[in-house]
Amino acid sequence: MTPERNHAERTSSPAAASRTSPSSEASDRAFVRRAMRLPLLSPEEEAELASAWRETQNQTALHKLVAPHMRLVISTAVRFRHYGLPLNDLIQEGNLGLMQAAARFEPARGVRFATYAAWWIRAAIQDFVLRNWSIVRTGTTAAHKSLFFNLRRLRAKIERGGRDALTAEGRRQLARQLNVSEHDVLHMESRLAASDRSLNAVIGEDGETDWQDLLVDDRPNPEETTITQRDARLRSRWLGEALAALPERERMIVQARFYSEGNVTLERLGIKLGISKERVRQLEHQALKRLRRHLGDVPGLQPNQV
The missing domain is CATH 1.20.120.1810 (Four Helix Bundle (Hemerythrin (Met), subunit A))
Incomplete structure (x- = not known):
């Protein structure tokens, strides 16, 4: 060995x-x-x-x-x-x-x-x-592991074997003993009470329906995906037009502040442009007002959200 x-x-x-x-x-x-x-x-x-x-x-x-x-x-x-x-x-x-x-x-x-x-x-x-024990991962944290191996024993001790489930007070007492949250106790109690079930298990008398047929698909449907992509292209085009209408210095400040990696500081821009940090802030505020006027009240088109 x-x-x-x-x-x-x-x-x-x-x-x-x-x-x-x-x-x-x-x-x-x-x-x-x-x-x-x-x-x-x-x-x-x-x-x-x-x-x-x-x-x-x-x-x-x-x-x-x-x-x-x-x-x-x-x-x-x-x-x-x-x-x-x-x-x-x-x-x-x-x-x-x-x-x-x-x-x-x-x-x-x-x-x-x-x-x-x-x-x-x-x-x-x-x-x-x-x-x-289950095809679903059970003990993902130290608290879950402690609960998994101690819940049944402590539950029987706390409830004196008289209940299959913990009372609210029993849950609080067990949480204190194991130094975990009551939410973790409730989660593990429900996991231990449940069993694995195949999504292909047949339900209904006709035998033609599986459990997976009842699952809800939360993903966007093709129509919603197409609309979202179209709206994104429109927002990008409108914002590009609004930026192109700005004076060169204001456009550079907005692009550096909102569209560059690291979000360039006012101080760095002031050094680059040869002006004070306060003047950069004033030009940025002025540029944002121009953009809002150009874009109107269309939602979701603020520079820091696109």
């Missing part, structure tokens, strides 16, 4: 992973039994093996170090199997966390490897659960 593994080799679909043959399931059970029977290491043996792996990349030492800790992976994976994912996939991801722990473990710190590896194993399994 090596501490690095290509992420593409991981099983990304629980549905695909669950289609295992009886022989595969039997081998999985045999693997678990062998792992649980391996003897634990003494602190001295553990430190020696960890040092050999860290200093010389001894693969044999790595195997001897991590093999007895497979039971830690299995026991952690079992605690997450109620999320509906195959146990062997959870164990696989826990193994990745175990290898990451072995790659980063420093025996000189005097900490037992099991204590150090427990965090990496749990983190790897939690990440796998979040990625595969």
Whole structure:
């Protein structure tokens, strides 16, 4: 075993992973039994093996170090199997966390490897659960991740198992305990209560209507797109004509102030034109008044909005 593994080799679909043959399931059970029977290491043996792996990349030492800790992976994976994912996939991801722990473990710190590896194993399994529990990404922030793994337990504790949903007071109490917002609690509660549904699922007695047929398309229709493009061309033409009618110095100021990158300052324009900053401001104000008179009351044609 090596501490690095290509992420593409991981099983990304629980549905695909669950289609295992009886022989595969039997081998999985045999693997678990062998792992649980391996003897634990003494602190001295553990430190020696960890040092050999860290200093010389001894693969044999790595195997001897991590093999007895497979039971830690299995026991952690079992605690997450109620999320509906195959146990062997959870164990696989826990193994990745175990290898990451072995790659980063420093025996000189005097900490037992099991204590150090427990965090990496749990983190790897939690990440796998979040990625595969639903086709929609569930835990996008630290608050969502904390809620996902603690909401059911704390809800049962707060409501004493008497409700399927949190009350307003229970939601506030849970938010305080996890240091998250009530909105996050409500969002995660609704996510956990819902299930994935295919847009191609048939509805209705005739069997000819899918869920996706009921989705509303908020995009503009071809007529609205054509009108918007035509209006934009008209505004650009009218504004170009209005700018061309300005005196050269005023036109340069308006173009520099509203149509150049960085929005040139009055001071820089004053230096360039050899006049004061206040005089530039006066010319800009005068140019904008000329443009408004030229353009009339047509909405949306102010220079800073085009």
